[in-house]
Amino acid sequence: MNMKGDLDLNNVLLDLSEKTDEELREILDQLCDEEERISFRRRVLHGKIDILRAELVARMKKQREGGKEIITGADVDRLSEILARSLTSVSKVDVSEEDIF
Numbered sequence: 001m002n003m004k005g006d007l008d009l010n011n012v013l014l015d016l017s018e019k020t021d022e023e024l025r026e027i028l029d030q031l032c033d034e035e036e037r038i039s040f041r042r043r044v045l046h047g048k049i050d051i052l053r054a055e056l057v058a059r060m061k062k063q064r065e066g067g068k069e070i071i072t073g074a075d076v077d078r079l080s081e082i083l084a085r086s087l088t089s090v091s092k093v094d095v096s097e098e099d100i101f
Contacts, residue, residue, distance in 0.1 A: 007027060007030045007031070007034075009034075012027055012031070
């Protein structure tokens with residue numbers, strides 16, 4: 001635990017055999033609370049993503065109805081570039097230290 005009484009997620013599984021049943025229950029409770037916070041944030045983010053996607057689709061429909069080209073040559077080039085990349089570089093996510101358990 002750190003000075004605030006929060007779990008040190010990087011070391012939570014160390015020395016489990018030396019912890020009391022009560023300490024294990026406390027750790028489990030704190031991890032469950034953290035999972036709930038993360039899950040809530042994820043649901044909020046997915047809601048925002050859905051709203052933005054719906055807005056973009058609505059705009060693209062208007063553009064198409066107005067005769068405007070929706071997919072350009074630059075879009076096709078960009079898609080080709082993405083698909084040609086090695087699978088080893090799939091994620092561009094910058095994971096912070098606190099995200100690593």
